[in-house]
Amino acid sequence: MPARAPLFLALRYLRPRRSFVSVITLISVLGIAVGVLMMVVVRAVMLGFEADFRSTLMGAEPHVVLSAAADARPGPDWRGALERVQTQPEVVSVAPQAGGMLYLAADDRQTGAQTHGFDPQSARPLLDKLARHLLAGDLDLVEGTLVLSDYQAGDLGVEVGDEVSVYAGANVNAAVREYSRANDEDDEERRRAILEAISLHPQTLVVAGILRSETGGYNAYVGLETGRQLFGLAPGTVSGLAVELAQPEAADDFRERLKPLMPGWEFTLWTDAGEARLAAMRNEQVMMQFVLSIIALVAAFSVMNTTITVTTQKRREIGVLAALGCRRGQILGIFLNQAGVVGLLGTGLGLGASLLVLWLRDDLRALLAAATGGQVHAVEGVFLATIPALIRPADVALTCLTSLGLCLLAGLIPAWFAARVDPAVALRD
Numbered sequence: 001m002p003a004r005a006p007l008f009l010a011l012r013y014l015r016p017r018r019s020f021v022s023v024i025t026l027i028s029v030l031g032i033a034v035g036v037l038m039m040v041v042v043r044a045v046m047l048g049f050e051a052d053f054r055s056t057l058m059g060a061e062p063h064v065v066l067s068a069a070a071d072a073r074p075g076p077d078w079r080g081a082l083e084r085v086q087t088q089p090e091v092v093s094v095a096p097q098a099g100g101m102l103y104l105a106a107d108d109r110q111t112g113a114q115t116h117g118f119d120p121q122s123a124r125p126l127l128d129k130l131a132r133h134l135l136a137g138d139l140d141l142v143e144g145t146l147v148l149s150d151y152q153a154g155d156l157g158v159e160v161g162d163e164v165s166v167y168a169g170a171n172v173n174a175a176v177r178e179y180s181r182a183n184d185e186d187d188e189e190r191r192r193a194i195l196e197a198i199s200l201h202p203q204t205l206v207v208a209g210i211l212r213s214e215t216g217g218y219n220a221y222v223g224l225e226t227g228r229q230l231f232g233l234a235p236g237t238v239s240g241l242a243v244e245l246a247q248p249e250a251a252d253d254f255r256e257r258l259k260p261l262m263p264g265w266e267f268t269l270w271t272d273a274g275e276a277r278l279a280a281m282r283n284e285q286v287m288m289q290f291v292l293s294i295i296a297l298v299a300a301f302s303v304m305n306t307t308i309t310v311t312t313q314k315r316r317e318i319g320v321l322a323a324l325g326c327r328r329g330q331i332l333g334i335f336l337n338q339a340g341v342v343g344l345l346g347t348g349l350g351l352g353a354s355l356l357v358l359w360l361r362d363d364l365r366a367l368l369a370a371a372t373g374g375q376v377h378a379v380e381g382v383f384l385a386t387i388p389a390l391i392r393p394a395d396v397a398l399t400c401l402t403s404l405g406l407c408l409l410a411g412l413i414p415a416w417f418a419a420r421v422d423p424a425v426a427l428r429d
Contacts, residue, residue: 024309025342028302032346032403033353035299039292039399040354040391045361046288047395048388050281054271060133060217061270062116062126063248064255065097067240069266076264078238084262090246090254095123096238098227102220103167104148104156105202111155113148113220116242117227125244133216136160137209143223145208151218153210160210165202168230203230293402299346300406303339307414310338332415339411340404347403351396361387 068076078096085094098117103110120127120141127139135150137160146164158164233239245251248270255267365387
C-alpha cells in the first residue's frame with residue numbers, strides 16, 4: 001500500500017455516500033470544538049481575573065512595608081534601614097510612615113481604619129498610584145487632614161470638608177483596660193476615680209479626600225506629623241517604612257534577600273493583603289481545569305464513537321485490505337488518521353471560536369444582559385469594568401495538544417481492534 005494511502009482512505013471513510021460530511025462526523029467535530037472553546041475561554045478569563053486582582057492590589061497597597069519586630073528592644077534604627085533599602089536597584093521610593101489602627105467617629109456613627117501617616121514628598125510614587133482611585137478631594141496629606149475610603153465615609157456619613165473625631169487604637173485599648181480594672185475594683189471611690197480618669201483623647205481631622213474602596217483599598221491616610229501625634233510617637237521616630245518597587249512581582253525575592261541583613265525588622269508584602277483570595281483563585285483554576293478536562297474527554301469519546309461506527313461499516317473493506325496484504329500497522333494508520341483529521345478540524349474550529357469569543361466578550365456580556373432583562377454592573381475604568389482575559393500562548397498550545405492527543409487516544413482502541421480483524425471472518429460476515 002502506498003505511504004499516503006492510509007490518509008486517503010481515512011478521508012474517504014469520513015465522507016458518506018449521499019452527503020459531503022456525515023452527521024456523526026459533524027457531531028464529533030462540534031463536540032471537540034466546544035470542548036476546546038470552553039477550555040481556552042475559561043482558562044483565559046480566570047487568569048484575567050487573577051491578573052486584574054493582582055493589579056488592583058499592586059495599585060492600592062505599598063509593595064513592601066517594614067515595621068519593627070515586636071521583640072526588638074530597643075527599636076531598630078529606621079534611618080539606617082532607610083539608607084540600606086534605598087541602595088537597592090529595584091527600589092523606586094522609601095517613605096517613613098507613622099501608622100496604626102484608627103477609630104473614627106462623626107455624630108453617633110463610628111468606624112475603624114488602618115491608617116498610614118506619610119510625608120507627601122517621600123511617598124509621592126505611592127500617592128500617585130492611589131490618585132486614580134480618588135473619588136473626591138485630593139491626596140496632598142496636609143497636616144490635620146484625613147483621606148479615607150468611600151466605605152468609611154459611608155459608615156460615618158461624611159463628605160470632603162467635614163470634620164471627624166479620631167482615636168488612636170492604643171488609646172482605645174488602654175481605655176478598655178482601665179474600664180475593666182474599674183469594674184473589678186470593690187472600693188466605690190477608687191472605682192469612680194478610675195472611671196473619671198479614663199479619656200480617649202480624641203483629635204479632630206478634616207476629610208480632605210475619599211478613595212474608592214473596591215480598588216483603592218480600605219486604608220486611611222494622614223500626614224506624617226499628624227500620624228506621629230495620633231499614635232503617640234516621639235518626634236523624629238516612625239513606625240515603619242513603605243517601599244515601592246519597580247517590579248512588584250519581585251517583592252518576595254526582595255524580602256528574602258534583605259531580611260537576613262536587617263535583623264529586628266518585619267517585612268509585609270503587598271501580596272499578604274490578598275493571599276487568601278489569590279490562593280482561592282489558584283485552587284479554582286486547578287478545579288476548573290480538571291472539570292474542563294473531563295469535558296474534553298467526553299468530546300474525545302465522540303471521536304471513538306465515529307471510529308467505531310466507521311470500522312463497523314467498513315468491516316468487509318478492512319477484510320479485503322487485509323486479504324490483499326495490508327499490514328496491521330497500515331490498517332491502524334487509516335483509522336488513526338481519521339481520528340486525527342476529526343481532532344484537527346474540531347481543535348482548529350474551537351480555537352478560532354474561542355479567540356472570537358474572547359475578542360467580543362464584553363459585547364456578548366452586554367447582549368446577554370439585554371436579552372435576559374438584566375443589567376451590566378460595571379464602573380468604567382475600575383476593577384471588573386470589563387471581563388478580564390489573559391491569553392497565554394503556552395496554555396493555548398497545551399490545550400490544543402491535549403485535545404489532539406485525546407482524539408488520537410480515543411481512536412486508537414477501535415483502530416487496534418480493526419487492525420486485528422481476520423480477513424476470512426470479515427469477508428464471511
